[in-house]
Amino acid sequence: MITAEQKPMEEIIASVAPFNSILLVGCNECVTVCAAGGRKEVGLLASALQLHFFKQGKTLDIKEITLERQCDPEYVEELVNSVDRVDAVLSMACGCGVQTIAARYKEKLVFPAVNTKFMGASERQGVWSERCQGCGDCVLGITGGVCPIARCSKRLMNGPCGGSTRGKCEISQDVDCAWQLIWDRMKALGIEKRYEEVMEAKDWRTSRDGGPRKIVREDLAS
Amino acid sequence: MSLKKRFSAGDFVVFAEVHTPKGVDISDLVANARRLKGRVDAVIIPDMDNGIMQMSSLAGGMLMRQQGLEAVIHVYGRDRNRLALQGDILAAHVLGIQNLLVVRGEEMANGDHREAKPVDDLDELAILKMIRSLQEGVDLAGFELKGAPDLTTGCAIAPFADDAMMEKEIEAARQKVAAGAQFVMTPPIFDMAFYSELVKKLKPLNVPVVATVFLLKNVGMARYMSINDPSTRMSEEIINRIRKAPDREVECVRIAGEMAASLKKVTQGIKISTLGWEHRLPAILESAGL
Numbered sequence: 207m208i209t210a211e212q213k214p215m216e217e218i219i220a221s222v223a224p225f226n227s228i229l230l231v232g233c234n235e236c237v238t239v240c241a242a243g244g245r246k247e248v249g250l251l252a253s254a255l256q257l258h259f260f261k262q263g264k265t266l267d268i269k270e271i272t273l274e275r276q277c278d279p280e281y282v283e284e285l286v287n288s289v290d291r292v293d294a295v296l297s298m299a300c301g302c303g304v305q306t307i308a309a310r311y312k313e314k315l316v317f318p319a320v321n322t323k324f325m326g327a328s329e330r331q332g333v334w335s336e337r338c339q340g341c342g343d344c345v346l347g348i349t350g351g352v353c354p355i356a357r358c359s360k361r362l363m364n365g366p367c368g369g370s371t372r373g374k375c376e377i378s379q380d381v382d383c384a385w386q387l388i389w390d391r392m393k394a395l396g397i398e399k400r401y402e403e404v405m406e407a408k409d410w411r412t413s414r415d416g417g418p419r420k421i422v423r424e425d426l427a428s
Numbered sequence: 429m430s431l432k433k434r435f436s437a438g439d440f441v442v443f444a445e446v447h448t449p450k451g452v453d454i455s456d457l458v459a460n461a462r463r464l465k466g467r468v469d470a471v472i473i474p475d476m477d478n479g480i481m482q483m484s485s486l487a488g489g490m491l492m493r494q495q496g497l498e499a500v501i502h503v504y505g506r507d508r509n510r511l512a513l514q515g516d517i518l519a520a521h522v523l524g525i526q527n528l529l530v531v532r533g534e535e536m537a538n539g540d541h542r543e544a545k546p547v548d549d550l551d552e553l554a555i556l557k558m559i560r561s562l563q564e565g566v567d568l569a570g571f572e573l574k575g576a577p578d579l580t581t582g583c584a585i586a587p588f589a590d591d592a593m594m595e596k597e598i599e600a601a602r603q604k605v606a607a608g609a610q611f612v613m614t615p616p617i618f619d620m621a622f623y624s625e626l627v628k629k630l631k632p633l634n635v636p637v638v639a640t641v642f643l644l645k646n647v648g649m650a651r652y653m654s655i656n657d658p659s660t661r662m663s664e665e666i667i668n669r670i671r672k673a674p675d676r677e678v679e680c681v682r683i684a685g686e687m688a689a690s691l692k693k694v695t696q697g698i699k700i701s702t703l704g705w706e707h708r709l710p711a712i713l714e715s716a717g718l
Contacts, residue, residue, distance in 0.1 A: 407543070408543070408545075409543035410543060410544060410545040411537070411542055411543055413545070415536070415544075415545045415546055416536075416537060416542075417535070417537060
């Protein structure tokens with residue numbers, strides 16, 4: 207899923223301070239799972255903002271709504287009635303959601319309330335780690351199910367480097383060496399012979415490096 | 429006299445663009461440099477121009493210095509991050525290259541190593557500010573340098589297809605000058621009346637304007653520009669002139685020479701770009717009376 211973290215309160219306050227009314231929009235998908243911008247966080251942020259402005263002698267009118275998916279125009283359409291009655295929109299979705307609202311409601315200023323972080327997986331309650339960079343040409347099948355692009359600090363396609371010590375990366379003791387994980391997994395699966403196969407220089411065109419990407423499914427496109 | 433002095437003295441400055449080879453055979457590069465010695469004020473060495481891998485501009489610039497020519501090398505963020513850019517700029521100074529031209533790199537998708545990962549750590553404005561900082565003796569991380577480089581830095585105006593884009597590019601040029609650019613270089617334009625107008629619009633920037641003269645090579649090239657690249661403002665008149673000429677190559681040289689002579693009246697400098705036909709540079713200069 208896409209992970210996100212709420213922006214610092216001062217930044218959110220600064221973005222909505224010029225307005226008297228805002229629409230605070232959450233999303234029921236990824237940001238709900240990573241507890242950054244779901245219905246619960248919308249309620250908490252609305253209360254925090256109201257309290258802040260109340261202390262300053264100002265009333266900020268906040269309309270709260272949480273959409274099923276903010277990255278889907280079909281659900282963003284649900285804002286059509288409420289968006290006209292506010293000065294600005296504060297979105298708690300990832301960057302995809304913010305942009306879907308901005309594209310649909312061109313006359314309205316939209317501010318992000320979260321920082322979109324990465325595509326990750328849950329390690330345990332309250333901990334998410336980066337797992338995928340969306341390179342567009344998945345190598346997990348030949349790296350034992352561990353991604354060297356998302357998880358090796360140097361994105362080595364043929365690792366590890368000399369900075370790998372006792373399974374940890376030289377940048378931090380909290381970061382696993384991806385190539386140690388790959389090796390361990392290959393060994394456990396009895397496929398360590400594969401490690402000897404040199405991976406060629408990667409073709410980055412399928413990644414963001416080839417320019418902004420789009421998927422068109424002719425069988426589904428309307 | 430150095431480029432910096434020529435600019436500040438208000439002298440007319442002639443640049444020639446010379447490309448490094450794709451390989452290590454520098455015989456053509458050196459031969460072209462020798463032809464240009466005493467004919468131009470400085471030689472501009474693009475880096476991986478048009479996204480084509482070739483010998484780096486740093487080496488090209490140094491080779492020009494060895495031939496007694498002043499060099500200007502391209503700097504851009506597509507292939508180098510801030511560490512590499514700064515390191516190469518320090519190296520340029522030490523190797524005797526005193527001038528930089530900050531440009532926008534061609535899209536990797538249009539080059540010859542399309543699988544490569546573009547760096548794009550810094551854009552043109554950030555690079556210009558970085559260069560200014562280096563000259564003040566501080567790197568981009570805030571650390572003091574042991575000896576600061578002394579450089580003359582220009583910026584490029586990207587080709588623009590219409591008036592709206594032109595306004596944006598002029599505004600961008602204004603920002604680049606504020607960020608430290610000491611001269612601006614225009615893209616090639618074949619409509620001289622329009623070109624003169626553009627130069628006038630750039631006057632308020634209060635820095636020397638260097639106009640690019642591009643050597644056409646044949647009718648096909650002119651026709652291609654006319655159809656696919658509105659930014660060049662290619663006219664049917666020029667296409668027909670080349671088409672009807674008894675010697676088309678000579679006519680192309682003559683057109684470039686006329687443009688150079690005409691631009692001399694309105695700008696403080698010209699750059700002659702021949703895209704691989706550097707051996708034609710002396711003929712263009714002769715034709716322009718330069």
